[in-house]
Amino acid sequence: MDSFSYLSNAEAAVIDSLYEQYKANPESVEFGWRKFFEGFDLGHQRYTGKGTNAGAEDFIKEINVLNLIRGYRQRGHLFTQTNPVRERRQYTPTLAIENFGLQQADLEKTFNAGMEIGIGPAKLKDIIAHLQQTYCNSIGAEFIFIREPQKVQWIQQKMESTRNIPQLSIEEKRHILSKLNQATVFENFLHTKYVGQKRFSLEGLETLIPALDAVIHYGADLGVEEFVLGMAHRGRLNVLANIMNKTYEEIFKEFEGKAYEDDGLFEGDVKYHLGYSSDILTHNGKKVHLSLAANPSHLEAVNPVVKGMAKAKIKTRYKGDIDKICPILIHGDASVAGQGIIYEVLQMAGLKAYTVGGCVHMVTNNQIGFTTNYTDARTSTYCTDIAKTTLSPVFHVNADDVEAVVYTIKLAMEYRQEFNSDVFIDLLGYRKYGHNEGDEPRFTQPLLYKAIASHKNPREIYAEQLMASGKVEADLAKQMEKEFRALLQEKLEEAKRAEPSLPEPKTTNTWEGFRSAVEKDFHASPTTGVNEKTLTTLAQKIATIPEGFKAFSKIEKLFNDRKKMIADGTFDWAMGELLAYATLINEGFPVRMSGQDCQRGTFSHRHAVIKQEDSEKEYCALQHLDEFQKADFEIYNSLLSEYAVLGFEFGYSWATPNALTLWEAQFGDFANGAQIIIDQYLSSAKAKWKRHSSLVLLLPHGHEGQGPEHSSARLERFLQLSANWNWQVINCTTPANFFHALRRQLKRDFRVPLIAMTPKSLLRHPACVSKLEEFTKGSFQEVIDDSFVKTKEVKRVLFCSGKIYFDLLERQQSEKRKDVAIVRVEQLYPAAHIHMAKIYEKYAHAEFCWVQEEAKNNGAWTFLLRWDINFKLKLISRKASATPATGFAKTHNKEQQELIDKAFSF
Numbered sequence: 046m047d048s049f050s051y052l053s054n055a056e057a058a059v060i061d062s063l064y065e066q067y068k069a070n071p072e073s074v075e076f077g078w079r080k081f082f083e084g085f086d087l088g089h090q091r092y093t094g095k096g097t098n099a100g101a102e103d104f105i106k107e108i109n110v111l112n113l114i115r116g117y118r119q120r121g122h123l124f125t126q127t128n129p130v131r132e133r134r135q136y137t138p139t140l141a142i143e144n145f146g147l148q149q150a151d152l153e154k155t156f157n158a159g160m161e162i163g164i165g166p167a168k169l170k171d172i173i174a175h176l177q178q179t180y181c182n183s184i185g186a187e188f189i190f191i192r193e194p195q196k197v198q199w200i201q202q203k204m205e206s207t208r209n210i211p212q213l214s215i216e217e218k219r220h221i222l223s224k225l226n227q228a229t230v231f232e233n234f235l236h237t238k239y240v241g242q243k244r245f246s247l248e249g250l251e252t253l254i255p256a257l258d259a260v261i262h263y264g265a266d267l268g269v270e271e272f273v274l275g276m277a278h279r280g281r282l283n284v285l286a287n288i289m290n291k292t293y294e295e296i297f298k299e300f301e302g303k304a305y306e307d308d309g310l311f312e313g314d315v316k317y318h319l320g321y322s323s324d325i326l327t328h329n330g331k332k333v334h335l336s337l338a339a340n341p342s343h344l345e346a347v348n349p350v351v352k353g354m355a356k357a358k359i360k361t362r363y364k365g366d367i368d369k370i371c372p373i374l375i376h377g378d379a380s381v382a383g384q385g386i387i388y389e390v391l392q393m394a395g396l397k398a399y400t401v402g403g404c405v406h407m408v409t410n411n412q413i414g415f416t417t418n419y420t421d422a423r424t425s426t427y428c429t430d431i432a433k434t435t436l437s438p439v440f441h442v443n444a445d446d447v448e449a450v451v452y453t454i455k456l457a458m459e460y461r462q463e464f465n466s467d468v469f470i471d472l473l474g475y476r477k478y479g480h481n482e483g484d485e486p487r488f489t490q491p492l493l494y495k496a497i498a499s500h501k502n503p504r505e506i507y508a509e510q511l512m513a514s515g516k517v518e519a520d521l522a523k524q525m526e527k528e529f530r531a532l533l534q535e536k537l538e539e540a541k542r543a544e545p546s547l548p549e550p551k552t553t554n555t556w557e558g559f560r561s562a563v564e565k566d567f568h569a570s571p572t573t574g575v576n577e578k579t580l581t582t583l584a585q586k587i588a589t590i591p592e593g594f595k596a597f598s599k600i601e602k603l604f605n606d607r608k609k610m611i612a613d614g615t616f617d618w619a620m621g622e623l624l625a626y627a628t629l630i631n632e633g634f635p636v637r638m639s640g641q642d643c644q645r646g647t648f649s650h651r652h653a654v655i656k657q658e659d660s661e662k663e664y665c666a667l668q669h670l671d672e673f674q675k676a677d678f679e680i681y682n683s684l685l686s687e688y689a690v691l692g693f694e695f696g697y698s699w700a701t702p703n704a705l706t707l708w709e710a711q712f713g714d715f716a717n718g719a720q721i722i723i724d725q726y727l728s729s730a731k732a733k734w735k736r737h738s739s740l741v742l743l744l745p746h747g748h749e750g751q752g753p754e755h756s757s758a759r760l761e762r763f764l765q766l767s768a769n770w771n772w773q774v775i776n777c778t779t780p781a782n783f784f785h786a787l788r789r790q791l792k793r794d795f796r797v798p799l800i801a802m803t804p805k806s807l808l809r810h811p812a813c814v815s816k817l818e819e820f821t822k823g824s825f826q827e828v829i830d831d832s833f834v835k836t837k838e839v840k841r842v843l844f845c846s847g848k849i850y851f852d853l854l855e856r857q858q859s860e861k862r863k864d865v866a867i868v869r870v871e872q873l874y875p876a877a878h879i880h881m882a883k884i885y886e887k888y889a890h891a892e893f894c895w896v897q898e899e900a901k902n903n904g905a906w907t908f909l910l911r912w913d914i915n916f917k918l919k920l921i922s923r924k925a926s927a928t929p930a931t932g933f934a935k936t937h938n939k940e941q942q943e944l945i946d947k948a949f950s951f
């Protein structure tokens with residue numbers, strides 16, 4: 046026997062002796078074993094006619110065959126024919142029968158174990174043939190690791206009952222051939238017409254097109270009304286044309302590089318990053334909406350965005366029905382194995398805040414990443430091994446076997462609808478050219494590319510197969526190619542003749558009625574006050590713990606303090622924020638927030654959700670606004686991720702212009718973990734793709750002696766990325782101004798993200814409060830002038846932003862310095878310079894300083910230098926530093942003191 050057996054001799058001996066024991070006295074063995082032996086006897090009797098006194102050797106062999114079956118189910122995927130261009134690696138132990146205690150002589154023997162795979166008692170050779178066909182042909186299935194038996198059985202039953210052999214009608218076969226024809230001829234056409242132009246050809250994986258076509262049509266039959274797709278560069282043009290129905294003409298126009306005039310705000314993007322949406326009619330007459338999310342070059346960054354979009358649509362369009370919309374994420378083999386965002390996104394799959402009822406993951410596996418071989422790209426056996434963390438089944442399929450591909454993706458779709466869980470398809474093909482069409486792949490993979498050069502494309506393979514079977518006319522493929530080529534030529538000529546035009550992204554109804562913001566929009570903010578009666582009634586609700594709900598005494602005190610605030614007509618930061626949400630909800634705008642520990646709030650200020658003292662029972666006042674509850678309030682503690690969570694909320698905001706969507710960072714510092722989303726989506730989506738968002742980022746920021754990583758949300762980085770009214774950056778000092786800033790998000794006919802530096806210690810600072818009338822009247826104040834000083838007496842104006850205001854105020858007040866005005870720049874972008882210029886005009890005789898607690902190379906200083914401010918501005922800040930803040934509390938205090946001293950000494 047080989048060095049390995051699925052059932053050791055010792056184990057076999059134990060089972061044998063148990064069986065003997067059972068035969069002597071059935072009651073003497075444990076219930077499970079008793080049932081097993083009863084079944085075995087019954088089967089044996091029924092199918093062999095022999096009595097129950099089957100020999101022990103037969104019995105052991107039956108068990109061995111059962112183990113062989115288990116071996117195929119568990120490890121069959123290691124021995125498949127799934128690689129079209131390479132020999133597979135050798136795995137041991139193999140599935141040779143000797144490894145299961147069986148011999149060649151057993152092949153002709155009949156075993157009851159055949160019942161296990163649904164073929165009844167059968168010769169061992171037939172059992173093996175069945176298993177080989179099912180598990181070791183063009184489809185390799187990994188599913189035995191799933192911990193829910195019903196899922197395992199479901200997959201097993203589906204595959205074993207069909208032996209994974211697709212049953213397709215002639216019409217279906219013709220249709221598959223026509224999709225393959227489109228995929229292949231389209232690439233070839235581009236290749237010859239636009240020689241050397243980058244298009245990231247799909248060649249080698251053309252079966253992606255019939256696969257997506259099948260999943261959409263079949264998914265529609267299973268109740269899906271919308272698919273949201275995310276994918277990178279590879280094959281994107283092909284998907285846009287042959288799946289999304291973007292016209293060939295439009296694509297050719299992009300290749301022609303037609304230039305166009307614009308307002309200067311739209312910068313555009315390369316053609317293989319663009320998003321698209323369309324409606325298609327399926328074979329069975331069902332209307333399906335498709336949207337392909339715009340994608341930056343950063344591989345896999347689109348994944349959380351797509352999920353967020355899907356989640357938003359589940360809520361707004363499909364009333365919570367997760368079966369009606371399905372995300373499809375298409376990954377590359379190198380990126381799915383290497384990018385950490387995959388793990389973050391997978392962890393979201395079952396979380397209430399982020400679940401979308403399962404996602405179909407497709408890996409376009411061309412066995413190479415740029416020039417990197419798979420052996421250098423991962424440690425795991427498969428690029429999809431991460432799927433196991435969420436117990437998602439994985440199907441590896443040979444991309445040259447188009448029928449197997451179509452069959453598998455349909456199975457995956459069915460699984461997603463049945464269990465609302467994630468499922469992976471690893472489409473194993475190759476890449477015909479280099480990373481792009483100008484690259485020479487033989488530099489790095491000479492042997493592989495030798496094999497690829499003489500390999501037939503999937504269309505040729507399938508056409509030959511169909512012709513050989515005599516099922517289609519001999520010249521069908523040729524005819525299809527000729528017709529399609531003629532069509533492409535016609536469209537190309539149209540595109541060449543066409544006038545240059547601005548590619549308008551198709552907007553869905555959701556965004557109808559919204560416009561792009563222009564500079565003037567930020568010269569003043571809209572009125573966002575709320576009448577006193579509504580405001581105080583909502584405040585009461587926010588401050589009330591329902592009767593019978595036994596909260597912790599500290600929470601009771603906090604809520605009583607909220608009541609006192611109402612009585613005094615003075616509100617702190619938390620109340621300002623919660624009132625913004627409550628009033629928006631009352632006006633019909635849903636509010637959704639997620640972030641680490643945001644229900645309570647990292648700094649224990651929000652307490653939007655409270656728990657009962659002696660149980661996990663929860664209460665969220667913003668969900669109990671009675672007649673004021675005109676929209677939902679959702680708040681979720683997130684998983685410990687920044688990248689995926691921000692991406693998700695960004696996607697959510699993309700699909701819901703009429704909701705207030707917020708992401709809160711634990712400390713602003715951690716937002717850099719989501720930098721890719723900030724750079725590639727939040728700051729630039731409008732300029733690249735004309736896509737808008739009203740997402741709010743809450744980033745706790747301020748130098749409070751907590752060290753390098755709990756001080757700075759990196760205001761300077763957000764300001765550096767600010768241009769073309771891409772977002773608003775605020776660092777406000779009053780609860781009322783924050784209230785207005787949040788409300789303003791939904792009170793204009795355009796949507797712009799809001800980056801809010803938010804307080805930590807100020808949450809409890811006695812001076813950081815606002816009067817009732819500040820909420821009932823007015824609007825967001827971009828700049829707050831000093832009301833303590835008299836203009837003429839002012840010798841120095843201190844411009845500042847955020848927390849340092851309170852330190853400056855304290856000195857001004859304690860020394861009654863009427864010669865120093867402190868002016869708060871509450872909004873740094875857009876338009877701070879315009880508002881600051883007005884202050885300059887007022888105090889033109891004085892000296893002007895910018896005071897910031899951040900180091901000279903951080904904070905807003907370098908940003909202010911960007912504007913041609915026509916007055917002299919002196920900087921008072923910490924010295925330039927490589928780290929955002931000192932780790933020593935004493936140094937922090939000394940530095941802070943020096944800043945204030947400097948500001949007041951002249």
Ligand SMILES: Cc1ncc(C[n+]2csc(CCOP(=O)(O)OP(=O)(O)O)c2C)c(N)n1
Nearest residue numbers: 279342343344377378379380411413414415
């Ligand atoms: C996050 C990120 N890092 C690096 C790159 C540069 N890059 C572009 S394509 C590519 C290889 C991707 O390989 P794979 O995921 O297998 O997709 P393929 O191009 O082979 O379809 C790399 C490294 C990128 N676009 N994004």
